Amino acid sequence: MTTTLENTRKPDITFHADGRIEITARVTKALSLHPGDVIDIAHDGSEYYLYVKHHNAIGRHEAQCRPTNHGKVCNSLRAHSKRLCMAVLNVNGNNNEARLPVGEPTYHSTLGTTLPIIIKRNIPR
Numbered sequence: 001m002t003t004t005l006e007n008t009r010k011p012d013i014t015f016h017a018d019g020r021i022e023i024t025a026r027v028t029k030a031l032s033l034h035p036g037d038v039i040d041i042a043h044d045g046s047e048y049y050l051y052v053k054h055h056n057a058i059g060r061h062e063a064q065c066r067p068t069n070h071g072k073v074c075n076s077l078r079a080h081s082k083r084l085c086m087a088v089l090n091v092n093g094n095n096n097e098a099r100l101p102v103g104e105p106t107y108h109s110t111l112g113t114t115l116p117i118i119i120k121r122n123i124p125r
Contacts, residue, residue: 011099011123012115013050015089019082023065025075030105030115037065039079041088042111048091049114050102091119099123 014022023033031052033039038061040053057064063081067074092098101123103116 007124009101009123012102013100013117015085015092015098015100017085017089017096019080019085021063021079021081021085022068023077023079027102027115028075028077030102031113033065033077035065035067035077039063039065039084041084041117042108042114048088048117048119049106049108049111050117051108051111051114088117088119092122093120094122099125 010024012024012027016022021039023039027033027050031050033052034056036056037052038054038057040051040063042049042051053063054061063079063084065077065079068076068078088098089095092100098119099122101118101121103118105113105115108114
């Protein structure tokens with residue numbers, strides 16, 4: 001017997017080879033992200049952490065968040081950074097896209113609220 005839905009887990013953040021980063025509402029709420037914020041990834045030797053590098057950045061920045069639609073309420077965001085995407089794709093071992101889950105929010109003394117990215121666990125479509 002086969003099942004239709006082999007994997008029901010959806011990714012929390014997706015990195016594409018063209019530099020597009022798709023951020024779900026769960027990540028947006030956990031990090032208190034808003035349009036205009038800049039995201040970054042920190043690595044401490046064993047874990048990768050997603051965090052907000054700048055809140056309400058003025059001007060144009062790499063990895064600056066924008067809403068995915070222009071309706072009244074938009075909880076999912078999109079950012080663009082070819083360097084950030086290529087770094088994640090290289091560690092993940094995938095060439096086209098990395099569809100990744102994140103862990104529970106933690107607090108780091110210098111970075112603030114962070115989300116650990118489970119970088120080796122690529123979620124299939």
